[in-house]
Amino acid sequence: MKTTITRRQFLKITAGTGLSIAVAATPLGYRLLSAAEIEKEPFSFRPSVWLKILPDNTVIVAVNKSEMGQGVYTSLPMIIADELDADWKNVRMEAAPAGDVYKDPARGMQFTGGSSSVRNMYEPLRKAGAAAREMILTAASQEWGVPLSECAVVMGRVRHLMGTRTLSYGNLSERASRLPVPQNPTVKKESQFRYIGTEVPRLDVRDKANGAAMFGIDTFVPGMVYAAIARPPAYRADLETFDKEAALRTAGVRNVMPLYSGVAVCADTIDAAWKGRDALKADWQKGRYPELTTGSLEKDFIARLNSKGITARNDGDVYGAVTQAAKKIEATYILPYLSHATMEPMNCTAHVRADGCDIWVPTQNQTGVQALASRMTGLKLEQINIHTTYLGGGFGRRFETDVVEEALTLSMSTGMPVKLVWKREEDLQNDFYRPANCCKITGALDGSGNLTAWSHIIVCPSILSRVRPQSMKNGIDNAAVEGLVNMEYEIPNVTVEYVRLDTPVPVGFWRSVGSSHNAFTVESFVDELAHAAGKDPLEFRLGLLKKHPRAQRVLEVAAEKAGWNKALTKGQARGIAYHLSFGSYVAEVAEVSANKKDGTITVHKVTCAVDCGPVVNPAIISAQMMGGLTMGLSAALKEKIEFGNGGVKSENFGDYELLRMSEAPEVDVHIVKSGEKLGGIGEPGVPPIAPAVANAVFEATKARVRRLPMKPATILEALKQV
């Protein structure tokens, strides 16, 4: 169940009806506040999470993170419900509006990404729940005139331990709301958890199984018009001609206007807008990069391997170790640009008025959307209402605000509410892609097969120079080298060199970001080295991770559960890989067979072991591992954006194929519990799958895959090198 309300409404509902708690991040730690206190606070003070208990026992958690499938609309309320000891039946969630009060206290921004939702909200939400619990208990002890020690909470009720009296939270919420908020409430011990650590059913599943969940594309606003945009087929191509009159003659079309990104048609219905766009017959100039093709890009990446890069890591003396090596191994890997291909195409509905602005959008970036709208309209931040809908997939694409900018522009020029829905073709061709990249790796083995040196050159476009320029230190994009600069293998001599190559192709965050490609090159090359050293790939890894017990453990668990040393059906082979990303360790073992004649690969089964520290909802963790590795497998086997004539050639799911059910493996997930710090779960399932499969392909065929995706032609090509 989900509703959307504005902050003003929230405060109105809250005042005088039940108990509500906000959490504020301050330089001294978290501070807890009641609704009355927060209204008095100066603007600069930033309380960020809300919980309310209504007189009818309903517990409402305002969730400041976007639900894009990763389960935050369930896992965040679970944390509060547990500390509060609420009855889960009575727990509801609301999508928080955008505003300072809902910023992530750890990041100072309202956004969903970096697998950080539970990680950043765990502590403040526990405190909020525990504070509310203590206030409810105090209210009960006052109501009954008994010592606090005689009162206990049980599933949404307070019991008098010395008698039979009980009161529901709803009965007590009014009195509790007048109490001071305790600043250091005692959070539960792990053994006292009621919900945390259990498979609590998702709050969003029922609505998603009956068609009721409202996504951005499901927005309707009275008086709205639909917009469609004709876009150039090439990067930086100017408009040559278009038939405005023909578009205007289309029934239902109201306006036609050139825009910075194309030519827009506004109409009464979506079909009229799309027909009007076709009628435009927009013609475009060649674009600034007419020679740009998939091949030209690949050539550029490979050529840049010889450029001097920026040193991002330098341990020991790689040069010395390589010159003294008994065996020197060298390999070049190349990976493609990838599209997010969220099932819900980009869309936004915007209504700009003189006195305010409403934006309905499936976004991962409320702070960015609000700032953009304020900048464009000249309205104050608090006049911009953002209605975060369900997201039909995000994967980083919905961190961008490009579609919002278009919808705002159109609403400002028409003076009407505008619903803009991109076609699938627009979505695939106007993405901020996962960067293509190319790596040259050199490894040195001594006479006993010990790995003594690793030199890694990566040529990769920069995402952060556009998205977060302040994070660029010494010209290094941390996203491009994540998984390399912090590679855990205990090798005495390591260098990582970053060669930044910016091409006309825009790049952005794609589920697991740099780890989505760096895990492939590192884990494939470790496998190459293991074979060169004549060692078992699992043993070789474990031997290089003696000081990294969490890494060892996930590798061991995945291997054991997969039966690493057990025989397989004839023709099948196993590959293993592990990666640390977003604070979580994940190892995956893939069981694969390869058809040497036609180059097709079948992935039969994947066994996954994850250590993400404390476990909030094991079912959601398993689902994220399964989903992450399936998306990673889709990319590994099938996905590649093709370019031609200066733009993106791939158009739709016919030529940008995603993994289908018949290609999806059986998945077996094992959660490895540890007392370590919380790690993320949305992304870490992705990185190990591509190398696990490629390593299995090597076991099966002796063909080393150094290029993705592993389409039949690529496999046949690799087989020729055997």
Add this chain to the structure above:
Amino acid sequence: MIILEINDKNYTVDVAPDVPLLWVIRERLKLTGTKYGCGIGMCGSCTVHIDGKAQRSCQTTVGDAQGRKITTIEGLPENHPVKKAWVQEQVPQCGYCQSGQIMQAAAMLAEDPHPSEENILQAMDGNLCRCGTYSKIKSAILLASKGGRRP
């Protein structure tokens, strides 16, 4: 005027006969459970039942749909074994493709109440899920085919 029978209700819509059924269902009648995904019949997000068969509503014109019995996700009963199995197995993640998956699965089970795994894959292969819920979809279909009892 086009008259459409959707979920046992008649709707009269002022629309050209060549408009995709998807746009009329979603954007005019506001039965938004049916989703737009690709517009070329390759993702299955827009799947509805037409005379009991799973069809891509983006590839069907309203003219062709006239006079036929259309069922959308909203018209599938709440206690339909497929919907129940979907909740029990906690299938959805982002949820966007799930209406289409459910409609596809329900049509398959109506024809073949106890499908083999091969038949499930064949029937479901046209429905994409970017979140990667395939193996849960499969187990929910098996659950529904066994009358809600886990095998």
